[in-house]
Amino acid sequence: MFEQMTDALDFHGRALQLRASRQETISSNIANADTPNFKARDFDFSATLREANGMAPADSGMREALPAAEGGLPTVALARTHRGHRAMGMGAMHNGQPELKYVNPEQPSMDGNTVDLNRERAQFSQNAVGYEASLRFLNGRIRTMMTAIRGE
Template sequence: MNMIDTTFGVSPRVLALRSQRSALIAANLANADTPHYKARDIDFGRALANAAGDAPGTLRRTSERHLGLEGGTGSSSSSSAIAGELRYRIPAQPSLDGNTVETDREHAAFMDNAIRYQASLNFLNGRIQGLKLALRGE
């Protein structure tokens, strides 16, 4: 466990996953008129558990020098955590051209994700400000 993990906990991973989810939702919206495009999203809870190494059935590294499942050393990135949790959305009303993007649903998901991203960012900023005050002795 490194200093960032002990100081900030899971917040940096949450920001990275929220950013990746935002990109997925934006891609869905960009392809709203593409025939046969399948809308994608992630199971955020599972992706976060994978990024944190708390997913059921996963091995926990006790040293940064231990090999990971991806063959490298160090902790797994959030992009590898998101890869296993990528899901296709099932539309409430399928379109004739096979596209599964529902723009209203995507806009709502994008706004929800943006609000949660901002809340995580504010929390992390508060932690950083607290550390600055502690370092200055205030």
């Protein structure tokens, strides 16, 4: 029973850590929007959270699909026979931190900078809302546990 109470706290705690890390990454991208040859970076939050919590990829069965090749060819699925095998997607963790990938620019700039300020601002806002939601879930869970402890 104690495990059930702490599992939710652990999950939201990891989510907060990843949200904070992503906010730093996005902030760095925004701060370097005018830096020549700066390459924007990011990571897939949901895939990284699944991996940080020891969950299999979304399609379960520990299989990962590669992106479809041009020309509409069917995708190939790779089998991970052990949870310790390195993930192929954007959700890979490295030394407890999310592995950052370079962002492909929708419109390349002349100075080699790949930061799209509109995209980064939208991602920043979306991540901030997610951070606040995780805080509220965590707060609600703690409040519920405190009520149960007090016997109210």
